[in-house]
Amino acid sequence: MIRQTWAEIDLQAIKKNIRAFRTHLPAEKEIMAVVKANGYGHGAVRVAQSALQAGASWLAVALLEEALELRDAGVQAPMLVLGYTPPEYASLAQEKRISLTAVDVEHLVELSTQVEPQLPALGFHFKVDTGMSRFGINTHGEIEQAVHLYQTRLRSSSHLLWEGLYTHLATADEEDTTYTQAQVLRFKRIQVFLKQQKVPIKYYHAANSAGTVREFDDLETNMVRVGISMYGLYPSEHMKTVFPFTLTPSFSLHTRLSQVKQLAPSTGVSYGKTYMTEKPEWVGVIPIGYADGYSRNLSNQAQVLIRGQKHPIIGRICMDSSVVRLHTRLPRSEIVTLIGRQQDQAITADDLAHILGTINYEIPCMIGERVPRVYK
Ligand SMILES: *Cc1c(COP(=O)(O)O)cnc(C)c1O
Numbered sequence: 167m168i169r170q171t172w173a174e175i176d177l178q179a180i181k182k183n184i185r186a187f188r189t190h191l192p193a194e195k196e197i198m199a200v201v202k203a204n205g206y207g208h209g210a211v212r213v214a215q216s217a218l219q220a221g222a223s224w225l226a227v228a229l230l231e232e233a234l235e236l237r238d239a240g241v242q243a244p245m246l247v248l249g250y251t252p253p254e255y256a257s258l259a260q261e262k263r264i265s266l267t268a269v270d271v272e273h274l275v276e277l278s279t280q281v282e283p284q285l286p287a288l289g290f291h292f293k294v295d296t297g298m299s300r301f302g303i304n305t306h307g308e309i310e311q312a313v314h315l316y317q318t319r320l321r322s323s324s325h326l327l328w329e330g331l332y333t334h335l336a337t338a339d340e341e342d343t344t345y346t347q348a349q350v351l352r353f354k355r356i357q358v359f360l361k362q363q364k365v366p367i368k369y370y371h372a373a374n375s376a377g378t379v380r381e382f383d384d385l386e387t388n389m390v391r392v393g394i395s396m397y398g399l400y401p402s403e404h405m406k407t408v409f410p411f412t413l414t415p416s417f418s419l420h421t422r423l424s425q426v427k428q429l430a431p432s433t434g435v436s437y438g439k440t441y442m443t444e445k446p447e448w449v450g451v452i453p454i455g456y457a458d459g460y461s462r463n464l465s466n467q468a469q470v471l472i473r474g475q476k477h478p479i480i481g482r483i484c485m486d487s488s489v490v491r492l493h494t495r496l497p498r499s500e501i502v503t504l505i506g507r508q509q510d511q512a513i514t515a516d517d518l519a520h521i522l523g524t525i526n527y528e529i530p531c532m533i534g535e536r537v538p539r540v541y542k
Contacts, residue, residue, distance in 0.1 A: 418506025
């Protein structure tokens with residue numbers, strides 16, 4: 167590695183978080199580890215392998231391409247594509263044993279016309295929209311149509327297997343659970359209807375990380391989809407008070423001082439001289455910038471850790487580099503932590519999310535491919 171900027175991924179932390187979920191959940195509930203978007207920026211393949219070793223049995227991705235990448239890397243576990251897959255790729259999914267989401271009845275019909283009879287059945291999970299208003303069907307009529315399609319065509323066909331029914335919760339991380347309870351109840355009614363109609367479905371799932379650790383009376387599911395908290399982050403501020411176990415963050419971001427020098431008083435720092443020195447000041451140049459996903463909106467806002475102490479980013483963050491104010495002269499190559507711990511100090515994804523007016527989910531995702539992931 168020539169570059170002196172890297173993200174360190176703590177795979178032991180990922181395993182610890184999955185084990186904590188495993189211990190918390192009843193044995194019959196399976197864990198689907200959500201590794202979309204390159205494992206929330208952590209690296210999908212390594213995260214998937216660690217999650218499976220620690221007790222997850224399924225993987226979820228957003229795109230068929232993401233599932234193919236995992237298969238190509240030799241990951242054998244069952245996998246679900248959560249997003250919409252154009253029906254012409256049904257046979258590719260079959261060939262690779264990747265399950266697809268049917269987002270509505272029309273999509274399911276199209277998938278059924280595209281499956282390859284020679285290949286093993288295409289597994290699908292039918293998505294119901296109980297209040298998120300994203301993918302899925304949202305009327306009872308459509309559920310009846312899906313059941314009708316099953317009874318008239320799919321049941322007797324060996325090309326499509328109705329493997330799961332699922333929904334997604336919009337507010338499971340909020341203190342007020344009223345909306346989630348309503349979603350859960352809608353899901354429950356559909357489950358009851360499918361059972362009455364004798365549609366044998368193996369998996370029912372609804373909970374994301376937040377939903378997984380909360381109790382909902384009507385939620386009778388046998389799989390949970392854990393994303394953000396497998397990576398060691400809480401889904402929201404409120405959830406920090408609700409979580410029954412402590413999470414361990416797995417993502418940290420580091421670089422090294424490339425140059426150290428002293429600036430004279432009244433010297434501007436970086437484009438637009440948005441920071442001016444007041445006195446003689448020591449500064450360090452670090453080789454990370456907005457092209458690495460270290461957002462320009464962190465200019466004059468973010469802090470970094472050096473030798474266990476916080477130091478401010480001064481002036482504008484550039485495409486490939488930024489400037490840090492130092493307390494004193496330090497050697498070149500001194501380690502600088504932009505996200506993570508040093509001694510008793512920490513800069514968290516939540517801290518950066520707060521500055522940027524976003525959520526912690528976005529922070530590891532935004533650190534670009536140019537930053538190598540190093541596994542610990
Ligand atoms: C991303 C995603 C998840 C994981 O949610 P977290 O809040 O990260 O646990 C679960 N289900 C669906 C459908 C998703 O898109």
